[in-house]
Amino acid sequence: MWTTRLILTAGVVTLVSGCVPSHTMQPGLDDGSCPARYLAPLSVNQPAAGDPDQLTWSGPAQTRDIDKNNAWCRTVEPPVFLTLPRLRPEVPNGIDSLAIVTWNTNVGGGDLVAFLAEELQVTCEPTEPANLGPPFHFVILLQEVYRASARLPEALGGPNIPVRIEPDPPPGGRLEILEVAERCGLALLYVPSARNGPDEPGQVPEDKGNAILSTLPLADLAAIELPFEAGRKVAVVATIPGPSGERIRVVSVHLDVASTLSRTLISGNATRLRQAMGLVVALESMNSLATVVGGDFNTWSADESALKNLAVHFPDSPPWDGRPTRGPFPPDHILYRTVQGSRIDLVEESYRRFEETYGSDHAGRIVWLRGQDAGPLSHADEVGQRPGFHLRHDPATMDLDRLFADVEFPGDYLVQPTRDHVRHDLVFP
Amino acid sequence: MVRSAAALARSAAALAIVTGLMTWAPGRALGQNDEGSAGRAIGGAALGAASGSMLALTGGLVGCNRTLRPSRCSRITTVAGAAIGLTAGAAIGWRNDSGLDDRLESAAFGAAAGAVVGVGLKYFIRQYEWIDVASASVLGLAVGASAQGSGFGFAVGGATGLLLWRFHPTVGPGGAVAWALGGMAVGGLADWVADAVRGGGSEPGGMPLSFSVAW
Numbered sequence: 301m302w303t304t305r306l307i308l309t310a311g312v313v314t315l316v317s318g319c320v321p322s323h324t325m326q327p328g329l330d331d332g333s334c335p336a337r338y339l340a341p342l343s344v345n346q347p348a349a350g351d352p353d354q355l356t357w358s359g360p361a362q363t364r365d366i367d368k369n370n371a372w373c374r375t376v377e378p379p380v381f382l383t384l385p386r387l388r389p390e391v392p393n394g395i396d397s398l399a400i401v402t403w404n405t406n407v408g409g410g411d412l413v414a415f416l417a418e419e420l421q422v423t424c425e426p427t428e429p430a431n432l433g434p435p436f437h438f439v440i441l442l443q444e445v446y447r448a449s450a451r452l453p454e455a456l457g458g459p460n461i462p463v464r465i466e467p468d469p470p471p472g473g474r475l476e477i478l479e480v481a482e483r484c485g486l487a488l489l490y491v492p493s494a495r496n497g498p499d500e501p502g503q504v505p506e507d508k509g510n511a512i513l514s515t516l517p518l519a520d521l522a523a524i525e526l527p528f529e530a531g532r533k534v535a536v537v538a539t540i541p542g543p544s545g546e547r548i549r550v551v552s553v554h555l556d557v558a559s560t561l562s563r564t565l566i567s568g569n570a571t572r573l574r575q576a577m578g579l580v581v582a583l584e585s586m587n588s589l590a591t592v593v594g595g596d597f598n599t600w601s602a603d604e605s606a607l608k609n610l611a612v613h614f615p616d617s618p619p620w621d622g623r624p625t626r627g628p629f630p631p632d633h634i635l636y637r638t639v640q641g642s643r644i645d646l647v648e649e650s651y652r653r654f655e656e657t658y659g660s661d662h663a664g665r666i667v668w669l670r671g672q673d674a675g676p677l678s679h680a681d682e683v684g685q686r687p688g689f690h691l692r693h694d695p696a697t698m699d700l701d702r703l704f705a706d707v708e709f710p711g712d713y714l715v716q717p718t719r720d721h722v723r724h725d726l727v728f729p
Numbered sequence: 730m731v732r733s734a735a736a737l738a739r740s741a742a743a744l745a746i747v748t749g750l751m752t753w754a755p756g757r758a759l760g761q762n763d764e765g766s767a768g769r770a771i772g773g774a775a776l777g778a779a780s781g782s783m784l785a786l787t788g789g790l791v792g793c794n795r796t797l798r799p800s801r802c803s804r805i806t807t808v809a810g811a812a813i814g815l816t817a818g819a820a821i822g823w824r825n826d827s828g829l830d831d832r833l834e835s836a837a838f839g840a841a842a843g844a845v846v847g848v849g850l851k852y853f854i855r856q857y858e859w860i861d862v863a864s865a866s867v868l869g870l871a872v873g874a875s876a877q878g879s880g881f882g883f884a885v886g887g888a889t890g891l892l893l894w895r896f897h898p899t900v901g902p903g904g905a906v907a908w909a910l911g912g913m914a915v916g917g918l919a920d921w922v923a924d925a926v927r928g929g930g931s932e933p934g935g936m937p938l939s940f941s942v943a944w
Contacts, residue, residue, distance in 0.1 A: 605794050
């Protein structure tokens with residue numbers, strides 16, 4: 301009898317602490333269980349390639365995940381899209397290069413307009429007479445963007461409503477994502493995942509989620525609800541015409557920072573791994589394209605299980621540069637997977653962190669994709685640096701140490717070797 | 730409201746069952762001296778297995794989360810911790826009539842403290858449910874059963890992690906936390922083992938440390 305109790309006790313403890321919750325996924329969640337899964341018909345553009353009026357949903361197959369995701373989904377409004385950008389509206393026959401950026405904007409705390417102006421050379425003032433946009437194409441994979449709307453469902457509180465994030469507004473005030481897209485003339489896909497706090501008197505209700513902003517038209521829109529841990533997370537997916545005329549899939553993802561204590565113990569702390577594997581399974585069910593995933597993976601370290609496993613499925617990802625993007629933590633990354641026969645290269649040496657956070661609690665990251673037919677990157681070295689003094693030189697012909705021997709630099713002095721020259725950046729403080 | 734009450738009842742029942750399984754055996758053994766050494770050994774084994782498994786699981790949470798298969802890693806550490814705790818607890822119960830008294834008392838205190846912390850977390854974190862309160866309580870019970878060793882190990886591990894982070898930035902805050910939790914697990918399990926080696930009872934729950942200062 302005692303032996304039975306002993307075995308039972310040990311068995312209960314071992315089973316409870318060693319279980320692995322499944323990350324099985326399934327397509328087609330737009331079954332009417334949540335009205336917010338339908339795409340809001342807010343687009344003023346004509347559809348681009350494919351059938352962008354359709355937003356394809358997929359999500360976890362486990363009942364608990366479905367129930368939780370449904371409950372959270374019913375607290376937000378439908379996604380919105382603007383599939384054709386106003387900037388550079390011509391659909392390129394074949395662009396030669398493309399910048400991919402990821403950034404968590406901290407629910408409007410990050411000054412997206414200033415970021416676009418300073419880092420990507422986009423002027424977002426609609427009064428500008430010649431708003432022709434930047435001299436290059438880019439896609440920004442955004443996390444924690446928001447929308448304010450009085451039409452949001454009533455939400456008085458409870459476990460399906462996360463605490464409101466209310467950052468210090470940037471100088472121009474907080475801007476919701478649709479306003480940024482319209483002001484800056486960019487294509488947009490925004491899929492909310494949760495409310496930004498419950499209803500409060502005097503405040504316009506807000507939802508928040510991931511988005512894609514692009515100078516290129518978006519198509520094949522999809523949303524992937526990740527396995528539920530502590531909150532609903534929805535990865536946003538679209539395809540764009542990339543270098544060499546190939547279509548590229550771009551994905552903006554945000555994983556949970558932590559799960560509840562019980563789930564952390566039950567899963568052996570596999571919270572983010574489960575969500576990451578759910579994302580992988582859902583992406584692998586789509587047609588095969590070169591795929592870029594950028595996001596806030598909320599990783600405590602760059603060798604966390606979720607990233608290690610993602611690296612297996614995205615073997616062409618650029619190596620982490622050892623630089624954190626949120627305090628001492630490295631949560632933000634860009635991953636890449638090519639396909640057989642692709643003529644697109646990811647330029648590893650272009651992968652870097654933006655030095656300025658623009659009011660967000662995260663710094664963004666950027667990497668360049670280039671067609672194999674294209675020449676050297678013309679813009680990669682000019683994007684992602686704070687204003688300052690940039691000097692390229694050939695070390696064989698110019699002795700910079702002697703040239704600058706008597707110069708005192710007022711800011712950070714960065715030396716960055718590249719393939720064909722050495723770049724010296726004096727970044728003003 | 731009804732669903733919340735039902736969830737509370739389910740969690741309370743689960744907590745009662747788990748706690749009962751963990752403490753019933755040593756409780757009976759200690760409360761009835763005529764139960765014999767075998768009963769105390771089994772009681773100690775149950776408490777040791779529960780404490781050891783939870784300590785090892787918690788201690789490996791961050792470290793295992795740096796492997797390709799963290800769930801498998803957690804399973805291995807949990808089973809290893811359970812085996813160590815089970816063996817040590819059985820040895821303590823077998824060799825000393827009162828060897829588990831203080832451990833049982835501090836385990837109960839730990840369970841109560843864990844429950845209070847869990848309720849606090851539930852108040853501030855809306856996604857927490859009663860099952861998380863129960864989890865905190867079970868974790869408190871496990872740590873409480875080896876309080877001194879766990880606390881000492883946590884302090885040493887945490888300090889080591891902070892120093893490593895200071896001098897090797899690649900360790901990062903996650904590494905420091907991993908060291909702290911790992912230290913807690915090692916300290917707690919060492920506490921059980923040391924007590925078993927010592928025969929239990931003389932300094933229950935203490936670390937096998939002594940200092941001699943020469944005058």
